[in-house]
Amino acid sequence: MNKRISAITREQARKQIRPTSDVFARYLLSSPKCTHLTKAFINAVLEDAGETPVTDVKIMSPFNLKECIYDKESIMDVKVSDENGTTYDVEIQTAASDSFWNRMTYYNNRVFNSQLKESDQYDRLSPAVVIALLYDHIYGSTGKFRFNEKMHHYSLVVHKDNHDELFYPLGDPEKYHILELDRFDIRENALYTVNGTEQRKLVPSLFRWLRFFKNGSREDFMKRYGETDTEIAEAKAKYEKFLTDDQLRDAQLRHEMWLHDRAQDKADARKEGLAEGRSEGRAEGRIEGRTEERTRIARSLLRAGISVSAVASSTGLTEEEIKLL
Secondary structure, eight states: OOHHHHTOOHHHHHHHOOTTSHHHHHHHHSOGGGHHHHHHHHHHHHHHTTOOOOSOEEESSOOOHHHHTTSOSSEEEEEEEETTSOEEEEEEESSOOTTHHHHHHHHHHHHHHTTOOTTOOGGGOOOEEEEEEESSOOSSOSSSOOTTBOOEEEOOOEETTEEEEESSTTOOSEEEEEEEGGGOOSSTTOOEEETTTEEEOOOHHHHHHHHHHHHTTSTTHHHHTTOOOHHHHHHHHHHHHHHHOHHHHHHHHHHHHHHHHHHHHHHHHHHHHHHHHHHHOHHHHHHHHHHHHHHHHHHHHHHTTOOHHHHHHHHOOOHHHHHTO
16 A cells, blocks of 8 residues: 555545545445435436435445556446436536536436337337536536626537427437536525526525535534435535545545646646657657557556556557556
8 A cells, every 4th residue: 555645634634525536425425325415416407407305216326446446537426226216417516617518418418318229119218317416517607707607507408499399209308507616606595597697595404515515525524514314414424434544535535646646747748748859850750659658657557556458448558568568
């Protein structure tokens, strides 16, 4: 075990691990033992959008510590189905990139299409819903913004020439809920502007969940905000337990170190590719840069203990090339 990680105290970990951190969020929302918490969060989102709550959910992507440590760069996902067959894909993004909508659309399409097996009928398909909690924002102002700007956005497909008429008579097959956490106002009665002039506040259940995701790392969170909700109290207890569990806490910190390593490797490769391009030509530089980037990423993954076959799948290098590194 890395001594630098294992020696970290709970209070040091608290400063680095937030309730929205990849491994913890997946630990909280995709554990079969915490299904009631997952249902509570989904229902809070649905209630705020004026939609019917679910009565039962089933975790489709159970938490697996070994699988999630090196899974993705900035995304965690929780897949859940309700009693009607609707599938929910919960995504937490630490940063909104230019490819955000392409990724969310791909995830929703993937979830929707994966319902059909070979020779299945189309009427077996049920709606797919993506709930994305962003630490940044993608709507409205790009610079400074006011807290009262709307922070819960949800989709509804209507006819272009008649916005009062649904395009899909039976309801949208693919839906989106986007929550912009950086616009969240910690005041319980804060009003958010809707449709330019109309204002409303978040429903209490969603407000409590977002307050936890925003400030739940505070040790005095429950007392500081006078929080009495039993489900939020349980989520907070799970967070505190996570900080004191060496294996879980170290998994999150290792994952973050791996992300930093990959980001640095990509930046270094990009610089070297540009330098090579200036000296030997743009086309050749781009090729060399991509090759060097893959090599650096492969070395980083190997140092992290990832198998040769998995590294080959992630980088495009052959296993023979990787074994020579």
